[in-house]
Amino acid sequence: MNKKLNIAIIGQKFMGRAHSNGWKQAQNFFSLNAEPVLKVACGRNETELKKFADRWGWSEISSDWKSVIERDDIDIVDIATPTHLHHEMVIHAAKHGKHIFCEKPFALNLAEAESMLEAVNSSNTVNYLNHNYRRCPAIVLAKKMISEGKLGTIYHLRSTYQQDWLADPNAPMGWQLDSKLSGGGPHIDLGSHCIDLAHLLIGEISSIGCLQAHFVNERKTNDNRTQKVDVDDASIMSVEFTNGAVGSFECTRYASGRKNRNQFEINGSEGSLVFDLEKMNELDYFSNNDNSSEQGFRKIIVTDPSHQYASNWWPPGHIIGYEHTFVHAVADFINAVVGNQTIHPNFQDGVNCMRVLDAANLSAQSGQRVNI
Amino acid sequence: MNKKLNIAIIGQKFMGRAHSNGWKQAQNFFSLNAEPVLKVACGRNETELKKFADRWGWSEISSDWKSVIERDDIDIVDIATPTHLHHEMVIHAAKHGKHIFCEKPFALNLAEAESMLEAVNSSNTVNYLNHNYRRCPAIVLAKKMISEGKLGTIYHLRSTYQQDWLADPNAPMGWQLDSKLSGGGPHIDLGSHCIDLAHLLIGEISSIGCLQAHFVNERKTNDNRTQKVDVDDASIMSVEFTNGAVGSFECTRYASGRKNRNQFEINGSEGSLVFDLEKMNELDYFSNNDNSSEQGFRKIIVTDPSHQYASNWWPPGHIIGYEHTFVHAVADFINAVVGNQTIHPNFQDGVNCMRVLDAANLSAQSGQRVNI
Amino acid sequence: MNKKLNIAIIGQKFMGRAHSNGWKQAQNFFSLNAEPVLKVACGRNETELKKFADRWGWSEISSDWKSVIERDDIDIVDIATPTHLHHEMVIHAAKHGKHIFCEKPFALNLAEAESMLEAVNSSNTVNYLNHNYRRCPAIVLAKKMISEGKLGTIYHLRSTYQQDWLADPNAPMGWQLDSKLSGGGPHIDLGSHCIDLAHLLIGEISSIGCLQAHFVNERKTNDNRTQKVDVDDASIMSVEFTNGAVGSFECTRYASGRKNRNQFEINGSEGSLVFDLEKMNELDYFSNNDNSSEQGFRKIIVTDPSHQYASNWWPPGHIIGYEHTFVHAVADFINAVVGNQTIHPNFQDGVNCMRVLDAANLSAQSGQRVNI
């Protein structure tokens, strides 16, 4: 592993930390074809940025992300900023021929997403959109089992992504509740994860209906100003897939007690699967092919050497956590960059996802189902 | 308890057994203000009917339900037949001033339901529609907690009723798949339970969108004829409630491994509740008012003397089963009849439920949300 | 079913109710070779007894159980009294050639148990000891799977029976805490269930070690007298089975939150089973023979027609409750009586069980393991 890849990260908050950890941890647990070098950290608050860079080992800091992107010694641009900044950064990074590791949600809307895809398609670089849950071992297993026909014909996907940080009407205003910055509420923030997994596990969506709820219409900012909430508080979608299956999605930040519950159930003619991110090391599986008197949902603990990524970590029964999905993403991305290979999900997947979310918004406004 | 009430039952299959058991068991475990007397069992297959009556202690049998209803010595008519027969039987029983205990689904459609309600409103009798799950102790507890404000402002109801007896595309045709006999598929069969509980627990529905799926379009009858399936195979609904909450419902017979899973989750500003009929002695409760470091979903085992109906059975931790809900219904019905009191759910509740289901069918056809 | 069997029951409390329900319900749900006739109910409090008999349909009442046992028209004696009365009643019933349905715990000690066994062995009658959990469908399934070799060589049984009604040190004194009436604390009351199931599922026990705890040494009676508690408050046992497996048992009434948790886990070379009475319709099964990446504990809902007793009740997914085990016991007992067949568990099983519990008491006193 003599090859090195220099990384510039933009963003130093929650995702900045999770990505930094990924860049550092990947080489400890995976065989990488190049060494990721934590070169430059970009951000606006210099004091915070200095601390962040020290802690994570970024060699340099900068408040000018544009000029950093332009540097010849930067191979990879990691975009870990709020959604509204993605478009400009992606365009700039693509223009300068950088490989891009971009946090989700991809963009504020479909138009932005399409122009971002166009930009990377003109450059010969690797682009990755960080729907990290695709690299949860339980989800990799789910995909594998469906592909092998373990579930037979798929009838149903039932997916909910619930959080509860807004259940209290007195919870403060934040950038996520301002559509100019976030592009929407849980519909895009959580819904993009749900749709991405639906595309992975079930396939293409042909029609969508959507109902969105607005429970609390204004909130106090931390400096006590009242501000209007102009994003959805919850989104309920029903879809038809081109393969004949139907699906439902429900995303909310108002589900008391559900901290980060990305849960789904898939039913097919041969069996069913159930996943819950709060128990991310488990996958429940029901098989109609078990003996009739011994059928039941099996709680598979996805830590066996036969499970993707698992043997890179610890022995069976020693569970992994949330941030490990980022490490998996980094490992696969580094190797894709070295091999100049396509990786999924990428910006094309991001466009596909935004197309569905935009159509759903349309349906929410009109009350009419929308074909995609 | 010198008073006696003579019952005529119509129907001897699954529901005939469950009702008969209710009539017999109620007096063993509850204080009744009259003794239910199992007088006449009505049905078409006389050989089977004879066995049925012997087993359950019905004094007489008859293949002519109309004349039985007309008998002066019959106080209560118990309608335990397939849906398409309810209308005619209810009209006849109402006309002859009988108290009516009617199995769900109430009717083939809203028009039938409304005429049935009109019929009983003209007679001074007690009418009851057997959405038995309202008398599951866990559901009584859920209702009580919501009424007491334990959940605060309600945001979400998320309800699924899943079975799996059609997941196999080779499963045989049955009367439930013929709309003339059943009025519809899981939309009405399972959906009526979901909507009834939604009315009980959350309140009135103001708008509905619905997507229905058709997975298998023809099936073989037991005598090997191919017959068209003209009912929905699955129904996905999203609703707005007049109180500002939103809800989703999903009903299917294609969910491998889910035998009779009537499951719901309710989220409010102060807490959440979760119920699953396959674990019907349990109610999960999350309270935002617990100490922050000690919050979690509590698995309440609803067998405490403080829980409705529980002390009539066994000590805490000794669970009850499916048929006990029928016993509770019979006990409450008998006492309502003696007191000439309104009981819920009744035919008015049945009309309310059918109105929602009919509107949903309209939405499924048009792709447009429908106001109610 | 022209044959009738006349029953006399002694006892009208918790077990009197559960047995009466069994005698009445069995014929509704099972094919019986004789009709059980609820002839005489015996008890001391005549007012209560009158109510009890009315409610359950016992034709006569009596405060003189001895003379009732002597009546020629009584076929079956059902002993549903506290433990200390069993010996005298069994001896009398055996002497008068009655079939006996006896509640557990069998006897105050091994000596009593052996003389009771001797008594019935001299009469040509059917004797049954009501360890009702043997007829829980999940336990029947567990037995079947072990017999079929699904678990391979058995290594471990881990069994706990927990209740919590004494966790509060101010809970009142009761007859169960007086060794003259009960024969002991949870060691015999709950431990007899555990040992009976161990005998059924694993086999004969060859040695035992026991530690007993005494947490609260005196309690107030309901009339406010302080009385000494002279039974164990908890019992922890470790055993060797003759087949090489080892087992552990823990019985207590001091486990806050555990209402009636009779839980066990069995581990073998090919798989494992887990049962919990509070979820008595479920059996968890792990098979080492599943594909390595798809192994997990399966939650079998034991309501399939292929499961013993299940098809006599309701369709799959419609659960049964605590009292159903008594109905199963009655059905099997009636048919055993008619066929003059041995039924298990019987008094021989009761003696085997008491032998282990007595040896454990010895070990608790001496601190030394005891061979059996």
Place this chain on the structure above:
Amino acid sequence: MNKKLNIAIIGQKFMGRAHSNGWKQAQNFFSLNAEPVLKVACGRNETELKKFADRWGWSEISSDWKSVIERDDIDIVDIATPTHLHHEMVIHAAKHGKHIFCEKPFALNLAEAESMLEAVNSSNTVNYLNHNYRRCPAIVLAKKMISEGKLGTIYHLRSTYQQDWLADPNAPMGWQLDSKLSGGGPHIDLGSHCIDLAHLLIGEISSIGCLQAHFVNERKTNDNRTQKVDVDDASIMSVEFTNGAVGSFECTRYASGRKNRNQFEINGSEGSLVFDLEKMNELDYFSNNDNSSEQGFRKIIVTDPSHQYASNWWPPGHIIGYEHTFVHAVADFINAVVGNQTIHPNFQDGVNCMRVLDAANLSAQSGQRVNI
């Protein structure tokens, strides 16, 4: 954080990796009062050691751990070797005044343990024994709740540590099955964790009884020689605590389906707690002080900012994994070293633990309970 602490690690297998990860990750997520420097990695297989050091960033490698310990520039010795090597290494490290971070099990037996404790007591250094589960957030919470009296008087601890890698009688021989190298089977390997947690959560043990099982007496080595297994295959212990509580422990490697299940339940007069390492982000809590109709076991997801260590990682609901407990241990150890403070568990705790395990071995041989 200008201060640096140079570390020498001995061992490069499972624990070598887990410790290395701890040394590297601690500074990313915790505020450390010194920077841990990965200086020298010691091991026997130089090829493997080179790879190990490269991967984890150890600056130097050595096959001579003794001389490395003697180096003046080494501050901390991390002993991550099999048990039989601990004694010699600890004595040498203590003699040369090094701070010691030692993997468990502490020693082959009590005599070794006592001499190791004596050695460190003569040096003015910090010693830590890595029972890492003490730093699982759920266990920290359990300790806190017990200390605050949330459980009232403690009656019961019920602890099982189950694995299944020997359930297959054809699984190969390993060093863990050779008592000269390991000191014993699951009794010491898993039992030391159980006893350590019992000491933490409940207190001192006054007497112990123990039954040990031997299921498979010889196994094939990887090079196909038959070798005798001379350690226990399972250990079942019952204990009395000096505070009046009783406890049971069961440790095995023969529990099919249980990969790394360190599970315990604690019952007190006010409530109960349940923990399972396979779901290590959860703690179940039952409180007798909840409203009687709303009592139930709460599943606390221990990822709230109010939970120890949690806010150093991710937002609520984003779970952590097995290796995070090592990171917590390293963070606390580094700060203890800088402050020259006592940390727990340490070698005194290790001696206390070995004393109980040795007494249990004595009981297993004699069949007699042993006072401690």
